[in-house]
Amino acid sequence: MNQDTLTSTARELVAPAKGILAADESFSTIGKRLASIGVENTEENRRSYRDLLFSTPGVEAYISGVIMFEETLGQRTSEGKLFTEALTERGIIPGIKVDLGAKPLALHNNELVTSGLDGLRERLVGFREQGARFAKWRAVITIGDGIPSEACIVANAHALAHYAALCQEAEIVPIVEPEVLMDGGHDIDRCEQVTSRTLGEVFTALRRHDVLLEGILLKPNMVISGTESASQASISEVAERTMRCLLRNVPAAVPGIVFLSGGQDDVLATAHLNAMNGLHVDTPWELSFSYGRALQQGALKAWGGKPEQFAAGQKAFFQRAKANSAACSGRWDQGLEKTA
Numbered sequence: 001m002n003q004d005t006l007t008s009t010a011r012e013l014v015a016p017a018k019g020i021l022a023a024d025e026s027f028s029t030i031g032k033r034l035a036s037i038g039v040e041n042t043e044e045n046r047r048s049y050r051d052l053l054f055s056t057p058g059v060e061a062y063i064s065g066v067i068m069f070e071e072t073l074g075q076r077t078s079e080g081k082l083f084t085e086a087l088t089e090r091g092i093i094p095g096i097k098v099d100l101g102a103k104p105l106a107l108h109n110n111e112l113v114t115s116g117l118d119g120l121r122e123r124l125v126g127f128r129e130q131g132a133r134f135a136k137w138r139a140v141i142t143i144g145d146g147i148p149s150e151a152c153i154v155a156n157a158h159a160l161a162h163y164a165a166l167c168q169e170a171e172i173v174p175i176v177e178p179e180v181l182m183d184g185g186h187d188i189d190r191c192e193q194v195t196s197r198t199l200g201e202v203f204t205a206l207r208r209h210d211v212l213l214e215g216i217l218l219k220p221n222m223v224i225s226g227t228e229s230a231s232q233a234s235i236s237e238v239a240e241r242t243m244r245c246l247l248r249n250v251p252a253a254v255p256g257i258v259f260l261s262g263g264q265d266d267v268l269a270t271a272h273l274n275a276m277n278g279l280h281v282d283t284p285w286e287l288s289f290s291y292g293r294a295l296q297q298g299a300l301k302a303w304g305g306k307p308e309q310f311a312a313g314q315k316a317f318f319q320r321a322k323a324n325s326a327a328c329s330g331r332w333d334q335g336l337e338k339t340a
């Protein structure tokens, strides 16, 4: 393991005012996104949508890295250049989602454990050869009646740690993503409890596996009210609770925390990140974004699958990336949305 490569790549991914674009939707998930704008889920449509995002002029000022799906890693721009090369030329680091999805956890109804460890060592070598310098693995923790179980949290933490160790062996920076879902009627207290317990277990497992903490990034959920909860916490409460939870559980050696958006409205996800960075200027880690939906919603809609609206889609993506970049230093405000 080359510790310098890992730490410098991890730091580069959370360079000031920059965050990560998650564009690693599986075949079925990208199918749903494309269907929402009436576009068929074909290889060419997937390629041209990703091309729109990746080739957005000037977006490299706000985006440090892109997480891709396996298919995309081998695809090319409309000019015939590999995406990995085109991104690298603009200073954007190519990344790859390596998990094989969340599957039902044995003996535990309604709970999931992420699969993909078998053969991962060999797959990572191939991804590295294709140009990927960082990776992502998402664990899913569901809140509900009597869940999450200890089995679910421990099994997922173990898999995340094993994945992270394999990545570091291949000189690939692992993004460790334990997502506590926001679906459900639970309140913010419950989300804080479960997130705290999950992060505690994840860092115990990472230490047990001797993972170099300076060479990872954490991608957590924010501490937030369940989508069906009658009482929705304010932006400042989400920011305060999330910060408290992270300060209690994430070692200072970790260079950066890049949030997932998890289904939040795009502007709200920006407002939350902004509030957190406004609250604390002296956190031990960088606090940034690795949004999927919250970076892409506007772009998808503005593009609508129409070639003549390609530039409009890029403009929407650029504005969203710029807004989140401002939120990395607490300098975003609602007024910036109106100007955009």
Ligand code: 13P
Pocket (backbone or CB within 6 Å): 022, 138, 177, 260, 261, 262, 263, 290, 291, 292, 293, 294
């Ligand atoms: P969302 O921001 O849409 O939650 O996606 C981020 C991600 O990469 C989920 O694994």
